[in-house]
Amino acid sequence: MHLIHRPDEADSAVTPRAVYESRRKLLQAAALAPLASLLPAHAAPAKLAGVRSTVPGALVMEQPTPYADVTSYNNFYEFGTDKSEPAQYAGTLRTSPWQVSVEGEIGKPGVYDLDALLKLAPIEERIYRLRCVEGWSMVIPWEGWSLANLIKKVEPNSRAKFVEFTTLADPKQMPGVRANVLDWPYVEGLRIDEAMHPLTLLTFGLYGEVLPKQNGAPVRVVVPWKYGFKSAKSIVKIRFVEKQPVSSWTKAAQQEYGFYSNVNPNVDHPRWSQATERRIGEGGSFGGLFAKRRPTLMFNGYEAQVGQLYAGMDLKKNY
Amino acid sequence: MPAASRNLWLHPAAKPLLFVLCALPLAWLVVGVFTQTLGANPAEHLIRSLGDWTLRGLWLTLAITPLRSVFKQPALLRFRRMLGVWSFAYASIHLLAYALFDKGLDFDEILRDIGKRPFILMGFTAWLLMLPLAATSFNRAIKALGAKRWQALHKLVYAISVIALLHFIWMRAGKHNFAEPTVYGVILAGLLGWRVLKRWRGSA
Numbered sequence: 001m002h003l004i005h006r007p008d009e010a011d012s013a014v015t016p017r018a019v020y021e022s023r024r025k026l027l028q029a030a031a032l033a034p035l036a037s038l039l040p041a042h043a044a045p046a047k048l049a050g051v052r053s054t055v056p057g058a059l060v061m062e063q064p065t066p067y068a069d070v071t072s073y074n075n076f077y078e079f080g081t082d083k084s085e086p087a088q089y090a091g092t093l094r095t096s097p098w099q100v101s102v103e104g105e106i107g108k109p110g111v112y113d114l115d116a117l118l119k120l121a122p123i124e125e126r127i128y129r130l131r132c133v134e135g136w137s138m139v140i141p142w143e144g145w146s147l148a149n150l151i152k153k154v155e156p157n158s159r160a161k162f163v164e165f166t167t168l169a170d171p172k173q174m175p176g177v178r179a180n181v182l183d184w185p186y187v188e189g190l191r192i193d194e195a196m197h198p199l200t201l202l203t204f205g206l207y208g209e210v211l212p213k214q215n216g217a218p219v220r221v222v223v224p225w226k227y228g229f230k231s232a233k234s235i236v237k238i239r240f241v242e243k244q245p246v247s248s249w250t251k252a253a254q255q256e257y258g259f260y261s262n263v264n265p266n267v268d269h270p271r272w273s274q275a276t277e278r279r280i281g282e283g284g285s286f287g288g289l290f291a292k293r294r295p296t297l298m299f300n301g302y303e304a305q306v307g308q309l310y311a312g313m314d315l316k317k318n319y
Numbered sequence: 320m321p322a323a324s325r326n327l328w329l330h331p332a333a334k335p336l337l338f339v340l341c342a343l344p345l346a347w348l349v350v351g352v353f354t355q356t357l358g359a360n361p362a363e364h365l366i367r368s369l370g371d372w373t374l375r376g377l378w379l380t381l382a383i384t385p386l387r388s389v390f391k392q393p394a395l396l397r398f399r400r401m402l403g404v405w406s407f408a409y410a411s412i413h414l415l416a417y418a419l420f421d422k423g424l425d426f427d428e429i430l431r432d433i434g435k436r437p438f439i440l441m442g443f444t445a446w447l448l449m450l451p452l453a454a455t456s457f458n459r460a461i462k463a464l465g466a467k468r469w470q471a472l473h474k475l476v477y478a479i480s481v482i483a484l485l486h487f488i489w490m491r492a493g494k495h496n497f498a499e500p501t502v503y504g505v506i507l508a509g510l511l512g513w514r515v516l517k518r519w520r521g522s523a
Binding site: 068072073081083134179181252253256270273280281286287288289290293 | 358360365435489493495496
């Protein structure tokens with residue numbers, strides 16, 4: 001019953017999850033709770049609460065997607081290609097001990113224990129839109145701090161033009177890695193100025209608790225103005241490089257997944273129109289089956305904050 | 320017990336039972352809609368499941384002839400039409416679900432989508448080609464056309480199955496997820512290959 005009954009919420013200074021969720025969704029969660037408790041990935045999440053962020057654009061004023069949807073509908077191919085599989089199979093992921101190697105073109109390379117990362121900067125709560133390249137979206141309250149905090153600390157040199165993120169790829173813990181769907185490990189990258197942008201979040205939790213394993217535990221990046229796949233999960237390596245990294249999806253299908261992958265309603269993906277999106281968990285009866293799709297916003301609604309990063313760039317060419 | 324099994328196919332309850340079996344996946348989805356157990360994205364779940372069942376129905380329809388021959392069960396023929404018509408029903412509800420839940424019945428938008436996305440074009444073409452087969456699935460139509468012409472027309476099902484498979488492969492190609500299309504492809508290759516082989520042997 002941990003999905004609903006959280007006695008510690010009353011003492012919490014930050015917005016408790018219960019406030020986010022409508023009563024109807026809570027009742028639904030209650031109905032599913034016995035089932036959810038069978039899943040190892042859901043076992044007793046520890047609390048991780050951040051202070052409300054003051055970064056411009058960090059708190060979207062939209063109804064957050066119900067916790068049950070955020071944690072049961074995931075693209076995390078390391079645990080299977082079906083969106084229900086990460087929640088089913090991520091239980092085998094060992095998130096402790098966990099280390100992240102920070103290396104490359106920096107003055108202070110090093111290996112960080114998760115605990116050290118957690119203490120590196122104050123944890124903030126950010127409520128971001130998440131737009132998947134497949135045409136659906138969510139609103140998720142994340143817990144973490146701006147990646148810029150780490151970047152400044154490790155002193156990048158003048159050759160550090162890009163940041164490359166590598167996800168864990170252990171077939172023993174991640175059944176999906178045994179399949180040849182992608183060239184493992186999963187690699188993603190950002191331009192250094194994108195990585196330095198205050199909205200780029202090194203993320204340790206959601207909904208006031210540590211990241212559920214299916215959501216990329218124990219540490220991931222969240223880049224809210226890009227399609228979801230740019231936000232690498234379960235990160236073990238952050239590398240500063242001079243050349244633009246080749247991300248896993250670009251490697252798999254170059255014509256379909258560009259390096260930038262900024263959310264852009266005017267540039268369609270060959271397989272999915274990007275003009276509109278289905279907001280998961282929204283729209284009343286029958287689980288939102290009849291809800292109208294929403295228009296997709298330029299840079300996922302973060303144009304005011306990030307638009308200047310791409311001034312003068314042809315966004316059709318640099319998709 | 321070959322005699323008993325042959326009798327089983329001819330049992331008066333066999334066809335009604337098959338009808339109910341064919342309706343079950345659809346009924347299950349409808350129950351899922353009302354109990355809200357189709358997951359976080361019920362529209363996607365509905366559209367994809369209906370597509371899956373269309374393919375399964377088509378493959379089963381195509382399996383009847385080889386099964387009759389290999390297992391010497393000619394009576395299986397009486398189920399083929401029902402399987403074919405149910406496949407068309409699933410394809411139609413699949414298309415309707417896409418039009419309604421993905422496109423909000425905006426027909427301009429649907430037409431643009433067919434023109435823009437090759438895998439949608441494939442799926443739509445497969446459905447269009449099913450129309451004449453569904454329209455001539457009645458006894459009177461068979462009589463009016465004559466057995467020869469009717470059979471020639473219904474050979475379209477081979478093209479339909481290949482186009483439907485392409486639709487599925489193309490859809491999954493977006494996420495490099497070929498495990499299931501491969502299974503469907505191997506089975507279809509077997510079903511069509513068996514026919515080619517038989518023909519080749521027959522004419523040799």
